[in-house]
Amino acid sequence: MSIVTVDVALGTRGYPIRIGAGLLADASAWRTAIRGRHVLVVTNEVVAPLYLERVQSGLQGFTHAALVLPDGEAHKTLASSANVFDALAALGATRDATILALGGGVIGDLAGFAAACWMRGIDFVQMPTTLLAMVDSSVGGKTGVNLPAGKNLVGAFHQPRAVVADTDTLATLPDREYRAGLAEVVKYGAIGDSDFFAWLEANADALNARDGAALVEAIAVSCRHKAGVVARDEHEHGERALLNFGHTFAHAYETETGYGTLLHGEAVAIGMVLAAQLSADLGRAPRVDAERLATLLAGLGLPVAPPRCDPDRLIAHMRLDKKNLGGRLRLILWRGIGRAEIVADVDEAAIHAVLTAAH
Ligand SMILES: NC(=O)c1ccc[n+]([C@@H]2O[C@H](COP(=O)([O-])OP(=O)(O)OC[C@H]3O[C@@H](n4cnc5c(N)ncnc54)[C@H](O)[C@@H]3O)[C@@H](O)[C@H]2O)c1
Numbered sequence: 001m002s003i004v005t006v007d008v009a010l011g012t013r014g015y016p017i018r019i020g021a022g023l024l025a026d027a028s029a030w031r032t033a034i035r036g037r038h039v040l041v042v043t044n045e046v047v048a049p050l051y052l053e054r055v056q057s058g059l060q061g062f063t064h065a066a067l068v069l070p071d072g073e074a075h076k077t078l079a080s081s082a083n084v085f086d087a088l089a090a091l092g093a094t095r096d097a098t099i100l101a102l103g104g105g106v107i108g109d110l111a112g113f114a115a116a117c118w119m120r121g122i123d124f125v126q127m128p129t130t131l132l133a134m135v136d137s138s139v140g141g142k143t144g145v146n147l148p149a150g151k152n153l154v155g156a157f158h159q160p161r162a163v164v165a166d167t168d169t170l171a172t173l174p175d176r177e178y179r180a181g182l183a184e185v186v187k188y189g190a191i192g193d194s195d196f197f198a199w200l201e202a203n204a205d206a207l208n209a210r211d212g213a214a215l216v217e218a219i220a221v222s223c224r225h226k227a228g229v230v231a232r233d234e235h236e237h238g239e240r241a242l243l244n245f246g247h248t249f250a251h252a253y254e255t256e257t258g259y260g261t262l263l264h265g266e267a268v269a270i271g272m273v274l275a276a277q278l279s280a281d282l283g284r285a286p287r288v289d290a291e292r293l294a295t296l297l298a299g300l301g302l303p304v305a306p307p308r309c310d311p312d313r314l315i316a317h318m319r320l321d322k323k324n325l326g327g328r329l330r331l332i333l334w335r336g337i338g339r340a341e342i343v344a345d346v347d348e349a350a351i352h353a354v355l356t357a358a359h
């Protein structure tokens with residue numbers, strides 16, 4: 001079994017990301033990350049029948065329980081986090097307890113948030129089972145829940161003790177979810193690695209076929225990029241905001257459509273295309289690069305045009321984005337492939353024009 005390890009270098013709070021086949025069943029790969037006696041596995045109704053037993057069989061000797069939540073982005077809520085707190089209380093979880101977050105980004109964000117809050121912070125381990133969670137959400141310690149008013153508006157930075165990405169779990173991932181994960185993979189190339197972007201273009205067929213070697217390479221490169229950014233700027237005072245490329249648009253569409261229509265990765269694909277178009281409109285990026293980005297995303301089976309929404313309502317959502325300062329919009333724009341940048345005071349008329357032209 002070949003395992004790739006990427007380290008997130010955060011000093012005494014640093015942790016490994018382990019990527020490879022069979023990791024969930026190999027408890028020696030993750031049991032050492034558990035420090036106390038109590039363990040709560042947080043998962044959902046889709047993932048539990050597939051993978052919960054694999055994890056539970058590695059928990060002999062611990063006092064453990066599982067919380068199986070309903071599936072979906074619509075359940076990444078404060079109400080669900082209250083369910084986690086109730087389950088921790090029922091377990092008798094003390095400050096040395098550990099949460100195992102077994103699932104996609106929804107479970108990881110929510111369980112991580114509950115871990116950040118319970119008794120003001122307990123350990124958690126990310127066990128991502130979607131491509132998106134393996135390449136992005138399980139790494140870096142952004143945890144949180146949505147409000148009807150906006151995505152991830154309530155949350156905390158809270159790093160996991162380890163990330164255990166068992167690539168075997170991707171075998172059961174539905175096609176649409178797999179492609180949504182590829183959007184965040186493309187993001188790393190788009191924002192900071194033109195060679196990786198070209199590699200993705202050259203390997204699009206292999207990725208569409210879920211070729212194992214191409215997939216592990218894509219996951220490992222993505223995790224190295226994310227780990228590097230997080231180690232340099234954990235709390236998003238600067239560079240980390242670049243990981244939000246496309247997200248101001250994406251979150252506006254996700255919020256406006258009620259967290260049920262677009263998958264996060266799909267919204268990010270659309271958002272990156274809009275951010276690239278806006279950059280080209282503003283004369284900051286070559287239009288040919290914006291077209292290359294849209295072509296790659298479409299070739300990976302992702303949507304590149306948004307659903308019909310009122311531009312004014314979308315801009316209202318954008319005003320509540322976490323990157324904004326002093327009530328002024330700050331967006332991640334683009335100089336072209338591999339070169340993202342933070343831009344303050346983007347002309348709202350230009351944003352409106354892009355949103356209006358998009359559908
Ligand atoms: N914290 C971060 O840095 C960060 C980064 C990116 C995205 N996110 C968040 O992550 C969330 C999206 O995550 P996601 O795309 O993983 O969605 P998700 O968690 O909803 O999972 C996608 C779907 O796949 C199912 N599933 C999970 N693993 C499976 C498997 N192995 N086999 C079959 N089905 C499986 C889930 O039950 C769900 O229906 C969003 O809320 C987004 O905001 C957070």
Ligand SMILES: O=C(O)C(=O)C[C@@H](O)[C@H](O)[C@H](O)COP(=O)(O)O
Nearest residue numbers: 136140142151152240243244247322
């Ligand atoms: O880790 C980060 O930083 C990111 O921005 C990664 C994003 O892909 C992710 O969707 C994140 O949850 C967005 O964070 P937010 O601060 O915009 O809510």
Ligand SMILES: [Zn+2]
Nearest residue numbers: 184247264268
């Ligand atoms: Zn994202």
